[in-house]
Amino acid sequence: MQNHRAPAIIVHGGAGNLGADDPASSGAPDAPRLVGVRRAAEEGYRILAQGGSALVAVEAAVRILEDDPTYNAGTGAALNADGDAELDAAIMDGATLRCGAVAAVKDVKNPVSLARLVMERSSHVLLAGPGASRFARDVGIPAVENAALRTAAQRARWEASAKLGAPGTKTGTVGAVARDRAGHLAAATSTGGMAMKLPGRVGDTPLIGAGTYADDRLAAVSGTGHGERFIQLTVARHAADLVGKGATAAEAAQLAIHEVGERLDGEGGLIILGPNGPAGFAFNTPIMSRAYSLPDGTIVAEL
Numbered sequence: 001m002q003n004h005r006a007p008a009i010i011v012h013g014g015a016g017n018l019g020a021d022d023p024a025s026s027g028a029p030d031a032p033r034l035v036g037v038r039r040a041a042e043e044g045y046r047i048l049a050q051g052g053s054a055l056v057a058v059e060a061a062v063r064i065l066e067d068d069p070t071y072n073a074g075t076g077a078a079l080n081a082d083g084d085a086e087l088d089a090a091i092m093d094g095a096t097l098r099c100g101a102v103a104a105v106k107d108v109k110n111p112v113s114l115a116r117l118v119m120e121r122s123s124h125v126l127l128a129g130p131g132a133s134r135f136a137r138d139v140g141i142p143a144v145e146n147a148a149l150r151t152a153a154q155r156a157r158w159e160a161s162a163k164l165g166a167p168g169t170k171t172g173t174v175g176a177v178a179r180d181r182a183g184h185l186a187a188a189t190s191t192g193g194m195a196m197k198l199p200g201r202v203g204d205t206p207l208i209g210a211g212t213y214a215d216d217r218l219a220a221v222s223g224t225g226h227g228e229r230f231i232q233l234t235v236a237r238h239a240a241d242l243v244g245k246g247a248t249a250a251e252a253a254q255l256a257i258h259e260v261g262e263r264l265d266g267e268g269g270l271i272i273l274g275p276n277g278p279a280g281f282a283f284n285t286p287i288m289s290r291a292y293s294l295p296d297g298t299i300v301a302e303l
Helices: 032-049 054-066 111-121 129-138 152-164 227-232 235-244 249-264
Strands: 008-016 087-093 099-105 126-128 174-179 185-191 212-214 220-225 268-273 280-283 287-293 299-302
Touching: 008 032, 008 054, 008 220, 008 268, 008 280, 032 054, 032 174, 032 287, 032 299, 054 087, 054 111, 054 174, 054 185, 087 111, 087 212, 099 111, 099 129, 099 212, 111 129, 111 185, 126 129, 174 220, 174 268, 185 212, 185 220, 212 235, 220 227, 220 235, 227 235, 227 249, 235 249, 235 268, 249 268, 249 280, 268 287, 280 287
Parallel strands: 099 126
Antiparallel strands: 008 174, 008 287, 087 099, 087 185, 174 185, 212 220, 220 268, 268 280, 287 299
16 A cells, blocks of 8 residues: 655756757756756655655755756856845745745855754744844854856846846746655745846745745645745645645645636746645646656656
């Protein structure tokens, strides 16, 4: 008999469009978008299979994606209107409902780990800007130059957008949700936000219940897409509530994303894990890179 409470993980590398020059547009299995999410899911699942917690697994998976310049998070994040990388992240433990988040951080390599320390070593949920940076130094996270987070590819995109006066893209973000052997859930999300965003703009990622949520009684959720729309509908908590009311993870994801599109003409995607059963996901954009574990531990990566 299949154990539906077996360890499970699903990660996403953002919902959006593929350019014609993106290797993933040809469906190549070794395209960077697929390689990265596979690596993240494999590492998260390795932790779960060895008895590690869902919280540790999602942090580890998201750190891998933050360090991969393919994605809009950490190193390689989209640049704001001033040409800086400005990062948001959140993490939540479904067993205790503890959560931590950071926003508009410009000098931290792995904001998801800073978010976890906000959760564990402060009495707050969300720290932003210079205050988050000061806290990072206080807890031993070294400062990095913002230039170290800015890749040549993102700089070229920024220069092209600035020259044309083009609006920023609304999609991006990476995330992971997991269930461990004890049945506990966790979620983590990290992003550079919209390209060409106004400095100080904060999206849904670090807002608990909007882009990130986990509750052992409901589900764990990580979102990606147009953050303002996810905030308006508190999408992550809404999707988790749907699982709590009896929907499967897949059904809840589809219903929540349909509502984002129907009510607000918003774009994006979700990944979800409930207390039981397989992971679910949905998106209303051309692609959402993702990877997830099967019951036998096999990792599947898809666009």
